[in-house]
Amino acid sequence: MIGRDMNINQLMAEIDRDILFYDQSGGGVTFTGGEPMQQRKFLEEALLACKERHIHTTVDTCGYSSWENFSSILPLVDLFLYDVKLMNADKHIKYTAVSNQRILDNLYKLSSARAHIIVRIPLIPGINDDDENIEMCGSFLAEIPYLDGVELMPYHEIGHAKYQALGMNYRLENTISPIDEQIGKVEDLLSGYHLPVIKHLSGRTV
Amino acid sequence: MSMTARVKKLRQQSLEAVETLSSERAELITEFSSQDIGLVSSTVHRAMAFKYLMEHKAICINDGELIVGEKGPAPKNAPTFPELCCHSLEDLDVLNNREKTSFKVSPETRRIYKERIIPFWQGKSMRELIFNEMTEEWKAAYQAGIFTEFMEQRSPGHTVLDDKIYKKGMLDFQAEIQASLSKLDYLRDPLAYEKQEELRAMHIAAGAIVRYAERHAEKALELASKEQDEQRKNELTKIADVCQHVPAHAPRNFWEALQYYWFVHLGVTIELNTWDAFSPGRLDQHLLPFYQQGLSKGSLDRMGAEELLQCLWIKFNNQPAPPKVGVTAEESGTYTDFAQINLGGVRPDGSDGVNEVTYLLLDVIEEMRLLQPSTSIQVSKKNPDRFIKRATKIIRTGFGQPSVFNADLIGQELMRMGKTVVDARCGGSSGCVEVGAFGKENYNLTGYFNLPKVLEITLHDGIDPRTGGQIGIATGDPRAFQSVEELYNAFEKQVNYFVDVKVRGNNVIERLYAGYMPCPLLSLLVDDCIRKGKDYHDGGARYNTTYIQGVGLGTMTDALTSLSYHVFDHQTLSMGDFIANLDANFEGNEQLRQQLLNRTPKYGNDDDHADKVMQRIFEIYYSAVDGRQNTKGGEYHINLLPTTVHIYFGSVTGATPDGRMAGTPLSEGVSPVQGADHKGPTAVIRSVAKMDHVRTGGTLLNQKFTPQVLNSEDGLDKLVQLIRTYFRLDGHHIQFNVVDAATLRLAQQHPEQYRSLIVRVAGYSDYFCDLSATLQNEIIARTEHEAF
Numbered sequence: 001m002i003g004r005d006m007n008i009n010q011l012m013a014e015i016d017r018d019i020l021f022y023d024q025s026g027g028g029v030t031f032t033g034g035e036p037m038q039q040r041k042f043l044e045e046a047l048l049a050c051k052e053r054h055i056h057t058t059v060d061t062c063g064y065s066s067w068e069n070f071s072s073i074l075p076l077v078d079l080f081l082y083d084v085k086l087m088n089a090d091k092h093i094k095y096t097a098v099s100n101q102r103i104l105d106n107l108y109k110l111s112s113a114r115a116h117i118i119v120r121i122p123l124i125p126g127i128n129d130d131d132e133n134i135e136m137c138g139s140f141l142a143e144i145p146y147l148d149g150v151e152l153m154p155y156h157e158i159g160h161a162k163y164q165a166l167g168m169n170y171r172l173e174n175t176i177s178p179i180d181e182q183i184g185k186v187e188d189l190l191s192g193y194h195l196p197v198i199k200h201l202s203g204r205t206v
Numbered sequence: 207m208s209m210t211a212r213v214k215k216l217r218q219q220s221l222e223a224v225e226t227l228s229s230e231r232a233e234l235i236t237e238f239s240s241q242d243i244g245l246v247s248s249t250v251h252r253a254m255a256f257k258y259l260m261e262h263k264a265i266c267i268n269d270g271e272l273i274v275g276e277k278g279p280a281p282k283n284a285p286t287f288p289e290l291c292c293h294s295l296e297d298l299d300v301l302n303n304r305e306k307t308s309f310k311v312s313p314e315t316r317r318i319y320k321e322r323i324i325p326f327w328q329g330k331s332m333r334e335l336i337f338n339e340m341t342e343e344w345k346a347a348y349q350a351g352i353f354t355e356f357m358e359q360r361s362p363g364h365t366v367l368d369d370k371i372y373k374k375g376m377l378d379f380q381a382e383i384q385a386s387l388s389k390l391d392y393l394r395d396p397l398a399y400e401k402q403e404e405l406r407a408m409h410i411a412a413g414a415i416v417r418y419a420e421r422h423a424e425k426a427l428e429l430a431s432k433e434q435d436e437q438r439k440n441e442l443t444k445i446a447d448v449c450q451h452v453p454a455h456a457p458r459n460f461w462e463a464l465q466y467y468w469f470v471h472l473g474v475t476i477e478l479n480t481w482d483a484f485s486p487g488r489l490d491q492h493l494l495p496f497y498q499q500g501l502s503k504g505s506l507d508r509m510g511a512e513e514l515l516q517c518l519w520i521k522f523n524n525q526p527a528p529p530k531v532g533v534t535a536e537e538s539g540t541y542t543d544f545a546q547i548n549l550g551g552v553r554p555d556g557s558d559g560v561n562e563v564t565y566l567l568l569d570v571i572e573e574m575r576l577l578q579p580s581t582s583i584q585v586s587k588k589n590p591d592r593f594i595k596r597a598t599k600i601i602r603t604g605f606g607q608p609s610v611f612n613a614d615l616i617g618q619e620l621m622r623m624g625k626t627v628v629d630a631r632c633g634g635s636s637g638c639v640e641v642g643a644f645g646k647e648n649y650n651l652t653g654y655f656n657l658p659k660v661l662e663i664t665l666h667d668g669i670d671p672r673t674g675g676q677i678g679i680a681t682g683d684p685r686a687f688q689s690v691e692e693l694y695n696a697f698e699k700q701v702n703y704f705v706d707v708k709v710r711g712n713n714v715i716e717r718l719y720a721g722y723m724p725c726p727l728l729s730l731l732v733d734d735c736i737r738k739g740k741d742y743h744d745g746g747a748r749y750n751t752t753y754i755q756g757v758g759l760g761t762m763t764d765a766l767t768s769l770s771y772h773v774f775d776h777q778t779l780s781m782g783d784f785i786a787n788l789d790a791n792f793e794g795n796e797q798l799r800q801q802l803l804n805r806t807p808k809y810g811n812d813d814d815h816a817d818k819v820m821q822r823i824f825e826i827y828y829s830a831v832d833g834r835q836n837t838k839g840g841e842y843h844i845n846l847l848p849t850t851v852h853i854y855f856g857s858v859t860g861a862t863p864d865g866r867m868a869g870t871p872l873s874e875g876v877s878p879v880q881g882a883d884h885k886g887p888t889a890v891i892r893s894v895a896k897m898d899h900v901r902t903g904g905t906l907l908n909q910k911f912t913p914q915v916l917n918s919e920d921g922l923d924k925l926v927q928l929i930r931t932y933f934r935l936d937g938h939h940i941q942f943n944v945v946d947a948a949t950l951r952l953a954q955q956h957p958e959q960y961r962s963l964i965v966r967v968a969g970y971s972d973y974f975c976d977l978s979a980t981l982q983n984e985i986i987a988r989t990e991h992e993a994f
Contacts, residue, residue, distance in 0.1 A: 017812055018888050020934060025927035161978030 008042070012049050019053065028056025028078070037065035040073070047076035063103035070106055071113070079148070080117045082107055086128050087136035095127060104140065111145045118149040118198070123186060125155060125178055134186055138193035151198040152186060154178045209573055212270045213516045217574065219268070220281060220523045225541060227301060227309040227529055228278035229318045231285035231476065234262050236326050239289070247400075249724035249741060253407035256477050256727060257414035263476070265425040267445070270438070273465055273517040274422050274445055275472045281524035284309060287479045290723070291359040292327035292334075295320060297531045307541055309529045332723060333358050336715055344711045346677040348533075350670045351858030352660065353708050353754070354653045354851060356481050357715045359534045361723055362743060363480025366487040366546075366636045367731060368645025371470055372463055372496070375455035376412040382736050383409045390739070401739025404746075407726035408736065415473040415727060416454045423449035460496040460506050464518045470731065471545070477727045479528040481651075483544035483637035485579070487644040490549050490564040497563050508566065515570045522579040536854035537654055542577050544637045550593055551584030551613040552631050558588040559613075565596060571608060572600045584613035584634050585933060594926045601925075602916035604944035611635045612933040618900050619938075623843060625749060638847045639875075639904035639939045640753060646733045648747035648838065649903070652712050654755045654848065656855040657762040657827065658862050658872055660704060664697045665785055671860055679703045685782045690774040693766075698826045705754065705830040709842065712752060716837040720744040743838075750840030753903055756827045757848045757855055760873025763809040763820040764864035764882060768802055770819065772863075788861045791868045802865035803958075810878025812889040817896045824897050832901065845904035848874045875906030881961030884973065887928060895935035902938065910943040912950070912965040912974075912985070950974065950986045 006014075015029055022028050029050055036043045036059055043059070050057045059073070060081040084107070085100070086092040092100040111117055119141060123129050141150060156177050163170040183200070191197045209217065238258040246254070264279040278285050286293060293301070298319060302311040328334075336358055340348070347353060356362075374382075387405045392398040423446040430442035444461075451458065452466035467486050474484050486492065500506025527543035549567055551559045571581050583597045597608050613634070620630035625643045633643040642649040660678070663670060668678035681696035720743045728742045729735035735746030772779045779798075792799040807815035827844060834842040848855075856871040864879060866872075873879045876894050883890050887909055894907055915921055925942070932940055945963065953960035957975040965974045965985050974982065 017892060021888050021927070021931050024931040024934060025924065027927075157984075158981060161981060164978075 008045050008049060011046055015050070015055070016053075019055070022055055026056075028058065030058040030060060030081075032060035032081075035062055035064070037061050037069055040065070040069045044073050044076065047073055051076050063106050064098055065106070066102075067106055067109055070110060074110070074113055074115060078116060080110060080115055082110070082117050082119050084119050084121050084137060084141070087133055087140060091128075091133075108144060111147065114146070116148050117144075117146075118151060119144075119147055120151055120153050122153045123155060123178055123183065124172070125175055125182075127175075129178065129182070129186065131189065134189050138190050138195065141190075141195055142193040147196060149198045150190060150195045151200060152183060154183055154200075209516060210513055212272075213513060213520070216268070216271055216517065216520045217523075217576070220520045220576070223280075223282040223524065225282050225284060225307075225309050225526045226278075226280075227298070227311045227315060228280075228283035228285055229315045229323065230263060230279050230283070231259065232288045232323045233318060234259050235287075235289060236322055237262075240326065247403040247407075248722060249404050249407040249726060250410065252477075252724050253410035253414070253726045256411050256473075257417070259476055260414040260418035260473070261421075263418075265421050267422065267425055267429060267442075271517055271520070272441065272445065272461070272514055273468050273521050274426070274449070275418075275468055275521070277472055277476055277525050282526055284526050284529055285476065285479075286529065287361075288323050288327040288331060290332045290361055290479060291531075292324060292331040293319065293529070293531065294324065300531060301529050307530075307535070307539055309526075332361075332718065335718060335722070339714050339718065340711050341707070343677075343707045346675060347704055347707050350659070350673070350675070350677050351656055351855055352663075352677070352704050353655045354533050354537045354854075355711070355715075356534075356650070356652050357719065359479075359530060359532075360481030360528060361478040361725070362648065362650040362716075362719055363474065363478055363725065363728055364483050364637055364640065364642075364650050365480075365648060365728070365732060365742075365747075366483070366485045366548075366634070366642060366644040367467075367470070368487060368632055368733075369492050370645060370733075371453070371466055371731070372492050373456055376416050376453045377455060379730050379736070380409055380412050383412070383730065386736050386739055397739075404724065404726065404729070404741050404744075405736070405739050407724065408730040411473075411477070411727035412730055415469060418473065419449045419453055419469050423447075457496065460493065460500050460511055461514055463493060463496045464514055468518060468521055474725075474728050474731070475525070475543075478723065478725050480725075480728070483546060483640075485545045485547065485636050487548055487634065487636075488551065488559070488632070489547050490561055490567055491553060491559055494561050494563050497566070511563075512566060512570060515567065516574055519570060519574045519576055519579065523574075523576040525578070533854065537849060537851035539850045539853075542580060545579040546636050547571075547579050547581045548611075548634045548636075549581065549583050549597075549608070550586065550589050551634055552586050552588060552617075554628050554632055556588075556627075556631055558586070558590070559584075560589050560593045564593065568596050568600065568608075572603070575603070575605060581608040582611055582635055583608050584611045584616070585929065586613040587933075589613075591926055591930075594929060595922055598916065598922045598925045598942075601942050602913060602922070602944055604913060604946060606941060606943055609639075609939060609941040610929055611639070611939050612937060615899060615933065615936050615938055616641050618936075619903060622900060623749075623751065623841070623903065629748070635904060635939065638849060639906045640845055640847070641903050642751065643749050645731070646747060647749040647751065648732065648742050648745075648840075649749070649751040649753065651753045651755055651845075652715075653708060654757045654851040654855065655704070655708065655827075656758060656859065656872075657701075657756055657823065658758040658765060659855065659859045660700050661697060661762060661765055661862070662788075662860055664693070664700045665788070668700070671789060672858065684785070685780075687781065690770045693769065693774075694822065694826070697766075698830075701826055701830045708754060709834055712754075713837050716743070716752070720837070745838035745840075747838075750836060750838035751903065752836040752838075752840065752842045753845050754831050754842065755848075756844055756846045757851055757874075758859075758872035759820065759823065759846055759876050760809055760879040760882070761862055761864060761866060762823050763816055764806070764873075764879050765862045765866075766823065767809070767816045767819045768806045768863040768865070771806055771815070772802075784863060788863065791861045792865075799865045799867075802863065806864070808864075808879065808882040810883030810890050810893045811885045812892040817893050820893070821896060821898075828901060843903045845902050846876050847904060847906040848872075875908060877906070877908045881959055884961055887964070888931075891928070891932045891935065891937065895932065895937050899936050899938040905938045907932075907937065907940045908943060909940060910945055910963050912963075913944050914985070915964060916944065947986050950982070954979075954982055954986075 058079040062083045266276040267274045298311045301309045390398045426442045426446040433439040452462045453469050457463040457466045526541040549564050553559045617630045620633045629643040663678040668680045670677045678700045724741040732747050734748045740746030807813045809816040831844045852872040852874045860868040963974040
């Protein structure tokens with residue numbers, strides 16, 4: 001449940017097993033977390049090993065890391081999945097304990113360096129789903145030189161059991177997952193900024 | 207497109223009809239056999255019996271139907287075959303009362319059986335003859351559940367047709383028979399007279415089925431003359447016209463092609479209760495010329511073709527498998543008679559076989575959603591992805607159809623077994639997963655072989671611990687074995703011994719059918735019986751294969767892996783302690799059982815510890831069976847599939863070293879043990895693909911998903927790629943079980959049995975058993991919401 005230690009050879013042995021499936025489907029490896037940039041050195045090694053094997057690589061990141069870290073892995077990454085949570089700096093500090101300045105700067109720089117990026121906005125009712133935040137996101141993202149896509153990640157309760165199992169306090173106890181109607185509304189709002197919105201429906205209608 | 211009112215009504219009637227045992231055929235065959243017809247050869251006698259059936263059985267034309275003919279006097283009225291298996295009154299009661307796959311037996315039927323059928327056939331049926339001719343060794347192994355015997359209640363006849371009936375009428379076949387007769391060389395060929403008799407029998411059978419069709423035409427005209435509704439009157443007149451033309455002549459159009467096949471299907475399955483899977487084969491390729499011709503002439507449109515096909519589907523569904531009792535009922539506990547419609551694959555020239563009728567048939571499968579006929583797609587690398595994707599859209603609706611086969615591998619399998627390239631391309635899968643050259647091969651499944659039971663016997667030096675009887679050979683006390691090699695050697699000796707016993711029995715049974723139960727109608731449909739003047743049962747077919755189906759490969763692999771790992775590699779347990787715990791069914795030592803279940807390498811996880819054991823077991827079984835000579839000039843080969851026998855075999859097999867409790871089911875097909883695979887579908891596929899499928903005649907892999915995994919286009923695309931990858935690795939067959947909410951509830955109650963159940967959670971998939979109770983409940987709710 002909380003992972004295990006692996007060295008690069010063990011990891012690549014695991015990845016090698018499925019090479020045929022990547023070849024067949026056009027898929028590859030996604031580094032996610034947690035936050036993969038927290039283990040930047042290992043990540044770089046793993047990305048390099050994938051590139052040696054011509055495996056497509058994706059890094060799923062919250063963007064909170066130094067630009068040096070990003071620029072060092074940049075040539076090895078085929079696609080970034082990049083979180084943008086809140087545009088208001090104070091609110092960002094309130095909910096994540098850090099400022100969003102570095103995150104937004106890195107996004108701009110990555111795009112300027114011609115990285116492929118899909119921006120992902122977690123949609124959490126009562127926290128960042130207000131029109132103001134969405135509109136600020138829209139106008140900020142519209143200024144980014146190039147994006148492959150923008151998609152919403154509607155809140156779900158799956159983490160609840162994990163928090164319990166780890167003895168951690170789950171602070172979104174009363175938050176309810178957004179329904180399709182709400183998701184569609186936000187997607188429409190973002191589309192108004194001429195962004196390449198990738199639409200999803202959760203299948204949840206009530 | 208949906209169903210027309212006619213089809214809706216017929217489909218509903220088919221679903222509601224109750225499976226009933228009909229004494230009609232038994233009465234007719236008894237009447238015929240009671241007549242004194244003097245001395246005739248057994249093959250001509252069988253042809254005359256068939257003719258009598260065709261001339262006297264009731265003609266059934268149901269209101270509204272376009273394709274006509276029933277095996278019994280009404281839908282789901284199953285005929286019986288007392289010359290093969292004469293049901294006792296007790297059998298009839300069991301059939302009537304059992305909970306699953308029952309057949310209603312009316313008091314009248316019971317009386318007829320008591321007064322006429324049983325007194326006549328008792329002591330004269332093939333079933334009794336077969337059991338009388340088997341050795342004590344055979345009987346001991348059969349009773350212990352080492353193997354089953356397919357022919358004890360049903361005749362051989364597992365075969366599939368090619369395209370010949372769409373090009374030739376029965377009159378053409380009769381002309382070929384005459385030509386073959388005229389070529390007989392009585393001076394030089396000592397078998398000329400026997401050939402003459404067989405050919406005469408075929409001639410009679412061809413005429414009999416034409417007469418059967420004519421009787422339908424007469425009945426249709428009679429109904430038309432009384433019919434008030436103008437449209438139905440016209441339809442009945444059209445039916446009469448169709449039945450006058452086919453099967454006497456080659457079909458002129460789409461409707462006649464379907465009706466022709468249906469008469470042949472009825473004829474073959476009334477002549478004998480062919481076990482099983484008599485099928486039309488590549489219906490999409492066979493029907494394409496008729497479809498295109500109809501469209502271009504304007505005499506047919508897509509809707510009309512669809513309705514006719516739907517009517518044919520209902521006819522299949524109206525025919526439950528012949529009533530089975532005893533071990534045969536256990537090994538094949540289903541109403542389905544395994545007719546399998548094959549779609550896709552390649553054409554005789556090797557090019558992509560998918561055409562517009564393929565997609566039409568896929569629509570029909572999805573709309574009809576019936577148990578029968580069973581359907582499969584034959585996937586070649588030459589077929590487009592959209593063909594597979596269209597099929598996955600049906601798969602996700604959760605009725606297990608169509609199943610998915612690797613057409614390119616099947617071609618290799620068939621060629622390895624001696625078929626020409628073109629015959630291999632025209633072949634495919636039938637029944638469950640078994641391969642054959644369509645229209646040219648007699649390939650018979652003869653019985654399931656219980657591999658874990660043989661291990662149990664090996665661990666007891668030839669004794670069956672259930673009964674204490676010595677049923678195997680003495681291969682030494684395993685407690686004295688110094689290495690795992692000694693264990694493998696002992697196991698291999700036992701496998702070879704039991705295969706010898708089974709093959710000896712088979713070789714007798716094959717001759718009994720050749721001698722006493724020739725099948726002239728089926729023979730004239732299968733190349734090269736007419737040319738050779740030989741019966742289907744007697745080596746008349748171009749290719750003749752006898753299969754023995756290995757069962758419990760996953761259980762067997764995990765069991766031997768466990769013994770090897772704990773007793774020899776790590777010495778955590780002595781062989782003596784191990785066997786003592788198995789004999790005690792792990793009583794008082796649940797801790798050990800959990801260790802075996804959870805701390806031992808398992809097949810299905812891409813773990814070479816276990817997968818290499820699987821390869822070795824495969825080699826042992828393959829070497830024991832493959833290449834032996836049968837009595838028809840062909841060879842033995844293996845396949846690995848269970849139908850429902852893994853339940854029965856499990857019930858007679860004690861606790862196994864993988865931690866499986868006594869009496870519980872074995873693993874099925876080549877799938878890992880239920881719940882033992884926990885590294886996901888790609889690991890399962892990699893493990894299973896380590897087997898050399900090319901050297902089999904079919905393997906079966908089952909995978910389970912919930913509907914959510916497949917409810918997006920993306921999910922379907924991934925499934926298509928999963929199939930493609932398995933087939934790139936030369937996997938033979940894969941089927942997907944899309945589970946419903948009821949199953950998920952069971953998984954909640956018994957997580958240990960559902961370890962490998964994958965569910966779609968939210969943008970990703972996970973093992974159901976690993977989710978919190980709340981989330982499980984949410985998924986159950988979602989599944990119910992999406993249930994069909």
